[in-house]
Amino acid sequence: MNLVGENLSYKLTEELQLRKISFNFEKGKLYTILGRTLSGKTTLLKTIAGLLMPDSGSIRFEDKNFLEIPVWKRNIAMVYQQFINYPHLNVFENIAFPLKQRGLDPQKINDEVFKSLKLVGLEGYEKRKIQELSGGQQQRVSVARSLVKNAKILLLDEPLVNLDYKLREQLREEFKNIFVNGLSEESIVIFSTTDPREAMELNGEVIVLDEGRVLQVGAAKEIFENPKDLKVAAISNDPPMNILKADLGSNKIKFEDIEIDIPDHLSKLKDKHFNFGIRASDIELNDNGFEFEVELAEISGSETLLHLTRGNLKIITSIEEVMDFKIHDKVKINFKSNRAYAFDEVGNLASSPFRGSNV
């Protein structure tokens, strides 16, 4: 009954390919594919949709060989990054289109379209022309059209990426509601994104994809708390996790000219040389801390991201407030070492604050 992929490989170009991807997607669940540009997210979704034929591997759905089923019979709806609508049709006609094609009776079409307009928050807009809508509204029309099909598999390929952040914030909130309330237990939703916060917020099962390979699969919280290696830590944190080459001394952890106390969970590391990982949000301003120089202060939403340097050290810290800093300002910071990670020299997770060193 599940959507099951096995060893899917596909080579589009040298840098863009799928390498033996396997998955098992259950009905009634939300899956988030998290990966950077060129990691293969779109290629994977297109392969599921039937727009691309893999070089090898298989996809089965409801115990049928999915690859033998042509695109139009796959019962899939897909929402793209670009807002794709029919420019000559109004909002109602755009959403009704797939139902008219199926030849449903007008009353039924009407009911379904209004139900779906309500879900995406576009009630009252049904007579508008597409050009009269903002980008966010246009994207909601394409989402509504995909919902109305009541497809068994709903694919959303970075649907928020082309919107400005205020709209993204609003639509993300709506997506959560739609996924929780608006979908049947029979549907599989697959949502791709480059944004780890989006993945956290959607709170589904996360598949971390990199260079066409699946690196880790797990609940959003699990990926966040226990990234299995440096690559996953990099992909699943924005701003990226700070990684510092460190030495474990007898009673201190040292990196460059900084020494900090050893937290319990890092005291039993096998290797004395390791990668000390700490999130931007786990570094705090503290008058008794280590002095760093501000390289740039970035503001993201309500957060101030400080890019700091001290000698050869470069770190990023985030403050949950908007603050004014200038380039070359001096700040003092403290590392919350009880929240630190250790990765061994080849990059595998050696200890996490959530699971200790026997990971």
Added chain:
Amino acid sequence: MSKINLNKISHSYNPNDPNPTYALNPFSMVWEDGKRYAILGPSGCGKTTMLNIVSGLVRPSSGKILFDEKDVTDLKTESRNIAQVFQFPVIYSTMTVYDNLAFPLRCRDFSQEIVEERVNSVAETLNLKSFLKLPARKLTADQKQLISLGRGLVREDVAAVLMDEPLTVIDPDLKFKLRRNLKEINEKYKTTLVYVTHDQNEAMTFADNIIVMSEGEVVQTGTPKELFERPKTTFVGYFIGSPAMNLFESETSSNNSVKINDTLIKTATDLSKLKNNKVKLGIRSEFIKIAESQKENVISVDVEKVEDLGNYKLLTAKMGNLTIKSKINRETEVSSEKVNLYIPPEKCCVYEDEKLI
């Protein structure tokens, strides 16, 4: 480099109508020499009209524009001595990268030494050094945009560099670097930079001063911190920051308190001179804290959901029909039913007719 003075500027596309509609409502503003400004607002707010008035592509229906003390209102773009960078790369594709960058200087008969020095310096800052000899058409889209940026920055004698969403086509990783470079260029050469964007994050990161626009009106000018902490209108409270500022319908109750439903909240605002008692209370989710016990300015709310967003938890709660959002520490355990929240009076913003009191 110049100080730019926009004096009682307005713009209407039907100025002769008895009731003209304004794309840009009358406003006055001074842009200081050597600073970074961002014009921020949703599409259709008038930000490009404002930029076009400064560049000379649009003549304002009323008002004057002065570069230092010189009135340039009737001067054409080419006589205004400004550099412009657009959303998409504009390059001479048959020329080399070097010749592209040198073009604005050669047009103005700068000496070969100055051309050499400036082109190299700009190419260095923008990471274009290794491409200087290549024909510009061979570069990728974002590298081409770097050439456009470089051409805008290569002259030190311009009054201002005007940029209209210049980083749209740039890869996110490179964006960070470029924002930093633009800030450095500004600090080094003291170029006045004016930057139009709809992206709050970009504006807040880039500029010392942000001009927030909405429906043809300048609603606030200030530093990122000012916009965040004291938004002058409820629109700015919504538009700046994520999540948006919490806003509650309320009634004034004493000289400095408001009543939300039946709960009294003390603020640091003098409310004694208001004409009517209907106001809105605004408070950022970052400033609301979980409180141990009932005391002044502590409200008891029903927890609706707590989302773990990794770096923090976002609490959504209800007080009667009002929704309150509060950012809380990820380590904090929150009851799933009732919780007490403290609203610091000094962080409260009170709005009358959507404007800050």
